[in-house]
Amino acid sequence: MSEPQSPPGVVHRETPHPLGPDPMAALEASAWALAAALGTMRDALSAPLTEVLAASPRRTAVLEAAGLLSWDGATPVPHPSLVPADGPAGRSAVEARLSSLRQAVAAAAQASAPAGGGWAELDDEVLLNQGRASAATGRALATRVVPRLTGLAERLDTADGRVLDVGTGVAALAVALARELPRVSVVGVDILRRALDLARTELAGAPDVAERITLRHQDVAELTEVGAYDLVWLPAPFLAQETLEAALPRLTGALRPGGWIVTGTNPPAADPLRAAVGRWTAVRNGGNACDTDRMAEDLTAAGLDDVRRFPTVPGGPVLVAARRPIS
The missing domain is CATH 3.40.50.150 (Vaccinia Virus protein VP39)
Incomplete structure (x- = not known):
């Protein structure tokens, strides 16, 4: 018998995929983890982080799973990247990341991928x-x-x-x-x-x-x-x-x-x-x-x-x- 052939365009991998057996699912989960992080950062601009985390325990669990949050007893220990700067600069930095995420969604929705449009x-x-x-x-x-x-x-x-x-x-x-x-x-x-x-x-x-x-x-x-x-x-x-x-x-x-x-x-x-x-x-x-x-x-x-x-x-x-x- 001949060896089974992969469908056209499909690359057969001998080694495990770095994102696991279902890489598309892992990428989708990563997008939601980013959404959880940005939502938390945005909320933390106007309320203490402890209150923000307590208000949405399921979202907080996503941050833990992503390695962006740990606990010292009952005290949350956020990764430095999860803590926005104080004042207007922090708000602008969060909004800039949100803008980048929106651009990624827009790129996914486009029929083609134009290049060089820029600012x-x-x-x-x-x-x-x-x-x-x-x-x-x-x-x-x-x-x-x-x-x-x-x-x-x-x-x-x-x-x-x-x-x-x-x-x-x-x-x-x-x-x-x-x-x-x-x-x-x-x-x-x-x-x-x-x-x-x-x-x-x-x-x-x-x-x-x-x-x-x-x-x-x-x-x-x-x-x-x-x-x-x-x-x-x-x-x-x-x-x-x-x-x-x-x-x-x-x-x-x-x-x-x-x-x-x-x-x-x-x-x-x-x-x-x-x-x-x-x-x-x-x-x-x-x-x-x-x-x-x-x-x-x-x-x-x-x-x-x-x-x-x-x-x-x-x-x-x-x-x-x-x-x-x-x-």
Whole structure:
């Protein structure tokens, strides 16, 4: 007798599937576990976590099963990733994750999978939530990274200190930088006019720093300034690959000698699934799949030196910094 043949298109596996005997069911359960986590985080923004957990014991049991919650007697011990930051930044971070989940559902419902639409296809609410969440990055950049980059804190503590915020969006990161660095001027550039319109409204609610923030409608790949900035912030994953490649030498030239560029990057994925999802979502959202290691190489190739890495949270974004040589 001949060996049984698998149906066309079906791959026969000799080893157990990493998601178990029914991987589709495991993926569906993971989606519901994410929903439980985000719902809990959202509720915890307005009530103590202990009350939130007690109010929905079945949802809480899902968090336990997912390894996001344990107990010390009667005291809940949440995984750090389950605890949102305090205040508006925490709410924006939760809403940003919810927006990502909605995008995943929308992708599943589409007959085809268009790529490269990017931020222009997102509605104002998503732009605001995603943008406001970046305020936490701005504060971390100013308070944790700048002091550790040679000479930068001193440069930014003068009336001549200048910062370029690439892809400023709704200007939340620019506002955070201006508040933490009270003597600098920040220039925010973005290619999406609608985002800049939202940014101007946001700046109207930040009169303490608005006069030190300038917004420009500009493609960073066409930047022409030379020796103008002490610090450049570049959220690398959000730029299309061709834009990133064209922009990097221009951003290097826009730095003053001794100035620093700090790039937001995603670390290399820990497993094939996350790697594949990262590549798909990056291209689908108009970005790129350049990870931390590749960015460090690209910064060095652009003529920058003293490349440094600053992890944020375990498994989360890594800030990669490099300096334009003084001579």
